[in-house]
Amino acid sequence: MKKILIVNNKEEFLRFFSSLLIYNKFEVETASGGIAGFENWNRFRPDLTLTALMMADGDGFDLIKKIRAIDKKAKIIFSHGYGPDDIGRFIKRIGNIGHLYVPCKPEEILSIIQEHL
Numbered sequence: 001m002k003k004i005l006i007v008n009n010k011e012e013f014l015r016f017f018s019s020l021l022i023y024n025k026f027e028v029e030t031a032s033g034g035i036a037g038f039e040n041w042n043r044f045r046p047d048l049t050l051t052a053l054m055m056a057d058g059d060g061f062d063l064i065k066k067i068r069a070i071d072k073k074a075k076i077i078f079s080h081g082y083g084p085d086d087i088g089r090f091i092k093r094i095g096n097i098g099h100l101y102v103p104c105k106p107e108e109i110l111s112i113i114q115e116h117l
Contacts, residue, residue: 002117003027005046007037007063008079009055013102017050020106021113034058038066048075048117050100064097075116 004026006017014030021028029044031037033055041049041063049067053060060078067074077098098116100109 001025001027002048003029003044003046004113005029005031005037005041005044005049007031007034007040007049007051007055007060009033009052009057013052013079017109020109024110026113034060034063037063041067042070048077048113050077050079050113053078077112077116 004021006014006021006028007030008014008017009032011032014032018028018030029040029046031040034051035057037049037051049063051060051063064076064078067076075098077100079100079102098112100112
């Protein structure tokens with residue numbers, strides 16, 4: 001069973017994504033911010049991390065940097081609500097990772113996750 005860590009400060013996001021992924025046979029851990037996200041990543045060592053870019057206790061950029069400092073090949077997808085013009089700038093800043101525009105359909109979520117596992 002593949003392990004996925006979801007990091008987001010919005011409770012409804014965590015509930016929806018974790019329910020969807022558990023239903024689809026993933027082992028899921030959640031964290032409500034970047035600090036807890038990094039602690040959970042160290043303990044859980046997921047196959048993939050799905051994180052928001054903007055959170056109350058720091059941002060997803062910091063989390064991604066910390067994870068990549070330990071595991072340069074860590075699989076990460078960031079969720080965002082930015083337009084296509086902004087995405088290239090973010091990907092340049094954080095490196096080769098996946099991105100998921102929200103809101104989106106469940107099948108889009110599962111598709112991008114499968115693509116990156």
